[in-house]
Amino acid sequence: MIQVYAPASIGNFAVGFDALGAAIAPIDGSLLGDLVKVSASTTTEFVCSGPYAHKLPAQAEQNLAYMCLQHFKQAVAPDMPAVRLELVKNLPVGSGLGSSACSVVATIAALDKFAGTELSDEALIELMADFEAKVSGGRHYDNITPCYLGGLQLTAELIPGKSLAIATPDNWYPVVAFPGFTLNTAKARAVLPKQLDMHHSVEFAQRLSAFCTLMLQQRSEEALSIMIDTVAEPHRAQLIEGFSAAQQALLQLGAKAVSISGAGPTLFALCDNLASAELCQQWLSDHYINEQGFSHICQLDWAGTRELNEELG
Ligand SMILES: Nc1ncnc2c1ncn2[C@@H]1O[C@H](COP(=O)(O)OP(=O)(O)O)[C@@H](O)[C@H]1O
Numbered sequence: 001m002i003q004v005y006a007p008a009s010i011g012n013f014a015v016g017f018d019a020l021g022a023a024i025a026p027i028d029g030s031l032l033g034d035l036v037k038v039s040a041s042t043t044t045e046f047v048c049s050g051p052y053a054h055k056l057p058a059q060a061e062q063n064l065a066y067m068c069l070q071h072f073k074q075a076v077a078p079d080m081p082a083v084r085l086e087l088v089k090n091l092p093v094g095s096g097l098g099s100s101a102c103s104v105v106a107t108i109a110a111l112d113k114f115a116g117t118e119l120s121d122e123a124l125i126e127l128m129a130d131f132e133a134k135v136s137g138g139r140h141y142d143n144i145t146p147c148y149l150g151g152l153q154l155t156a157e158l159i160p161g162k163s164l165a166i167a168t169p170d171n172w173y174p175v176v177a178f179p180g181f182t183l184n185t186a187k188a189r190a191v192l193p194k195q196l197d198m199h200h201s202v203e204f205a206q207r208l209s210a211f212c213t214l215m216l217q218q219r220s221e222e223a224l225s226i227m228i229d230t231v232a233e234p235h236r237a238q239l240i241e242g243f244s245a246a247q248q249a250l251l252q253l254g255a256k257a258v259s260i261s262g263a264g265p266t267l268f269a270l271c272d273n274l275a276s277a278e279l280c281q282q283w284l285s286d287h288y289i290n291e292q293g294f295s296h297i298c299q300l301d302w303a304g305t306r307e308l309n310e311e312l313g
């Protein structure tokens, strides 16, 4: 049996709409991501389990993991024997934690390992992006590549290899809070303007290029000081009840940057020390999340998608 884990991710990372994303891992060691198990079987079998399985469509044909399996068998590895594929759905759907990307990445990576197809990273990433695009209302790589490769990734179609890793300091603690209600990514993309005017386009390019350059020069404090989303957040904030108040409060508590994770409604507060992260998490537990919500103090997950040997889920 092959068992593959893929981590949650923060799309956009405030300054890189559709172009920057970070994989995350809770510091308490818990797994925040989907798991896919593939084993040989006499007939094709698909099982969806885990805490959020009931939030997915009942028909296998509408589940991204099953769609990936069908495509993989037909177009990538026609000689692969029948398999039993189980998706353990640990991430809430429509959360802004890269949930659909997580299922797609875990499934394709697991099938590639099981079938021994050994596709290149770039070919796998393209395949993964094709499936993520089916549900998210646009083709973007900012969940796919961090989830697959790990860490902080600057990522786009035009980038050689599709992604460039940006090293981050060890003292970065992103605190993520899923408030407990969902927001569909396609819906949150539909509220964005169709065009950016010259001023905003130039400012976006300046901010993202300055952020990346500062990070490469290990000037992370200055990078944090310009970590503001002027592209998507102004249009999406009103879709997320409590976001603006939380942003103000968390910045006062010491977070260095606060923005929407992906299309929301998860919020992330990036802290540069554990004490601030703990204060932010407490505030979020008290004021931002409902009974269905959760929060985690994380670090960046530089391992990305990986095979797990211990039986889980
Ligand atoms: N395995 C899967 N994981 C997540 N979403 C899936 C999966 N299979 C199908 N879907 C559908 O894809 C859509 C994903 O919603 P979206 O808002 O893009 O989620 P997220 O932002 O959390 O990735 C939902 O309509 C969901 O029912």
Ligand SMILES: N[C@@H](CCOP(=O)(O)O)C(=O)O
Binding pocket: 011, 012, 017, 018, 019, 095, 096, 097, 098, 099, 100, 136, 140, 142, 143, 185, 188, 189, 232, 261, 262, 263, 264
């Ligand atoms: N760049 C995308 C990211 C969507 O992330 P998700 O976790 O909400 O799927 C966007 O902002 O639309």
